[in-house]
Amino acid sequence: MIGIPNELFTKKDWYNAVEYAKTTGNGKSVMVARLENLKSNTTINVLKKTAEKKPAEEQTPDDYETASDPNCVFTQLGFTIAEVDNLIGELK
Numbered sequence: 001m002i003g004i005p006n007e008l009f010t011k012k013d014w015y016n017a018v019e020y021a022k023t024t025g026n027g028k029s030v031m032v033a034r035l036e037n038l039k040s041n042t043t044i045n046v047l048k049k050t051a052e053k054k055p056a057e058e059q060t061p062d063d064y065e066t067a068s069d070p071n072c073v074f075t076q077l078g079f080t081i082a083e084v085d086n087l088i089g090e091l092k
Contacts (some may be wrong), residue, residue: 037082044069
C-alpha cells in the first residue's frame with residue numbers, strides 16, 4: 001500500500017492505514033481525525049413513539065430522539081471504543 005486509501009472497507013484496512021501512518025509519519029493527523037469520526041458517528045435520529053401518528057408536515061426536531069445505529073461502519077466492522085482509542089494512542 002502506498003499512501004492512505006480514501007476508502008477503508010475492512011477492519012484490516014484500518015489497521016494497515018494506521019500502521020502505514022505510524023511507519024512513514026505521513027497522514028497521522030488524517031488518520032486520527034478519521035478514527036475519531038468513526039468512533040463518533042454511531043447514532044441516528046429516530047422518530048419518538050409519541051410522534052408516530054403526526055403527519056410529516058407537522059413533525060419538528062423535538063419529535064426525534066437519538067438512538068444507536070446498528071448499521072454504522074463502526075459496528076459493521078466490529079470495532080470497540082477501546083480498540084479505536086488504542087489506535088489513536090499509537091498515532092499520537
